[in-house]
Amino acid sequence: MIKVQKLNKFYGSFRALSDVSFEVKTGEIMGFLGPNGAGKTTTMKILAGYMPPSSGTAWINDLNIEEQSLSVRQNVGYLPEANPLYTDFTVEETLRYISEVRQIDKDAVAQAIDKVVRQCGLAGVYYKPIEQLSKGFRQRVGLAQALIHEPSILILDEPTVGLDPKQIIEIRELIKNIGASRTVLLSTHILQEVHAICDKVTIISGGRIVASDTPEGLQQKSEEQVLGSLYVKMAGTIREVESALKTVKGVTSVTKKDQEKKNINGYTVQIEKGADIRNDIFRLAKEKDLQLFELTPEKASLEDVFLELTK
Amino acid sequence: MNNILVITRKELRHYFNAPMAYVIMIAFLLINGWFFGSNLFLNNQASLRGYFGMAPLILLFVVPAFAMRLIAEEKKQGTLELLVTMPITDIEIIAGKFFGAVTFYAAILGLTLVYPIVVSSVGNLDWGPVIGGYLGLFFMGSGLIAVGLFASSLTDNQIVAFIVSFLLGFTLFLLGKMLSYAPTALVPLLSFIGFDSHFDNISKGIIDTRDLLYYFSLIFLMLFLGLQSLLNRKK
Known part of the structure; x- marks a missing residue:
């Protein structure tokens, strides 16, 4: 379990973190x-445990990160941002x-190494110098060093950055498997990664936590709050349809989005926050004898949520 | 203690993995070998005076060359972040790195034992000054390693670390050489701070606790400063 409470960090006069609080439950x-x-x-x-906060604190498995720093470090597997390794x-x-510095029992070292080598697919490069490895394999070595002591907590700072699509999928799969039995905090700015791996998302912007929820929960909230638009496909001239749609109460703007065939166009209809005008549009189509082909609330992607929250 | 040993072993592995260590080793042996051999037969004396006279000056260049990477390289490669987030204290890191470099230095120094062995086979060598000379070189080299480690902790640039380390070592070396130009009142102080008098005493076979205290104080001070520099990330 990771519990962060009102963490602040100043670099000189620059405030890098402002009252950051969040919690990652065991197994999440x-x-x-x-x-x-x-x-x-x-x-x-x-x-x-690289540096202390300016104020506030955090607990990892109920151990205080400052007062019990050594014990915390024993419990944590950490993959730093640039995956530094001795080349x-x-x-x-x-x-x-790493197994020596992690104080793994001498009799258990061979087994521990064997396990992470298998887990991370490193058997083929086991005797190769790190400097000869591709970025993907280096990342695997980074993960292996973070896992070798079987930590209950994993902190992975952008574990897939700089990898090719195949490697990204492999590393995500690996993290997902590892995460089944551990608490993982994973930083990323790739939104698909969150969808693919995470149980929960916390969004930080300008040193402040701006949202914390499940990926689905965030998306749902965004549909209610962030976006307010409908996709409407109707038959009729553009001018006719646009002016008709604008008469509906709650519509703020109408723009043509695409065209299926002549006089059958798709429109994005922006609506006031919280308004539900689907029934009104249906009625309008009936009254004005405009054929309605499609009526869909436009769904916000996680990207939209992210962009809105980090504006 | 175990953690210090782990870091010591890691440092030794770095030294022997890199060609730089072998270059330094060969350069040290070649230069010292020349000073040892060139005057040996001219003087026709079974003595290592030539070698012990020049070795301190050579150390001023050689020690910074292998100590400069100790922390600067970890900073540059980013591995320092990995190292300090392991369950190991900063003191253990500094101590392990220091002992790693000292062990490497002792190995280089050990190779020069061939000089007294050669001399003793052709003449009647007085082993007292030889043992003293080696002890003096060992302590002086260890002091310079501590200086080098501190210089290395200040930067991520190994060249900068080398220059700072060399300048600090050279200042300590010069202080002892320039006593005749110094005001009389300062002579005892400068003589104590400089390397010269301490090395001279030990190399004559005189083991004085004041000289040992000097080297231990220098090592302790430099390692303490190196530790403070490492802890600076926490501010």
Whole structure:
């Protein structure tokens, strides 16, 4: 379990984090979403024990990150943003060194290494120096070092950044499997990643938490609050349809979106917040004898939510 | 203690994985070998005075060359973040790195033992000053490593670390050489701060606790400053 309470961080006079609070329950995968410079990495560095907050605090498995820093670090597997590794080491040397510094029992080292090598698909490159590995394999080594001591908490800072689409899918799959038995905090600015992996999303912008919910919950809220538009496909001349739609109470604007065939066009109808005018449009079509082909509330994507919240 | 050993081993692995360490090792042996061999037969004495006379000056260049990477490289590669987020204290990191470099240095110094072995096979070598000379070089080198580690903790640029480390070491070296130009009142202080008098005493085979205290204080001070520099990320 990760519990963050009113975390603040100042770099000189610059406030990188403002009263950041959130919670990741045991067994949850939480996506930490935000534009570049929003405060994701700063939060993760604080949780991983790299630096302390200016004020506020956090608990990892009920251990205070400042007062019980060493125990916290024992419980956490951390993959930093740029996945730093000793490039002159081989994969074997890296994992051996990490298992030593993680104080894994000598008799259990071989088994622990074997497990992460299998889990992360590193058998083929086990004796290769890190400097000869592709970015995808380096990322796997980064994940392996974070997993080798079987931590109950994983903090992964942009684990798929810079990977090709195939590698992204593989790493996501890996994180999903790992996350089945662990608490994972994962930062990203790739929205599909959140959809693909996360149980919960927290959006941070300008050092402040602006939303926290399930991906579906956020999307639902956005449909209610963020977007207010309908897609209407009707037969008739553009001028005729546009002027007719504008007469409906609650409509703020009508714009042509696409065309199916001559005189059958699709329109985006912007409506006032909270208004539901679907029935009115249906009635209008009947009254004015305009053939209605389609009437759909336009759904907000997570991108829309993200853009709206991080404006 | 175990953590210090893990870091020490890691540092040694870095040294022996990189060609730079072998270049430094060979350069140290070649230059010292020249100073050792060139005067040996001219003087016709079974002594290592030539070697012990020049080795401190050579150390001023060689030690910063292998100490400059200790923290600067971790900072540049970003691995420092990984290191300090492991269940290990900053003191253990500094100590492990220091002992790693000292072990590497001891290995280089160990290779030069071939000089006294050669001399003793052709003449009657007095081993007292030789042991003293090696102890002096070991302590001086360890002091310079601590200086180098501190310089390396200040930057992520190894060249900058080398220059800072060399300048600090050279200042300590010069202080002892310039006593005749210094005001009389300052001579005892400068003599204590400089390397010269301490190295001279030990290399003559005189093990004085004041000299040992000097080297231990220098090492402790520099490692303490290195630790503060590492902890600076927390501010």
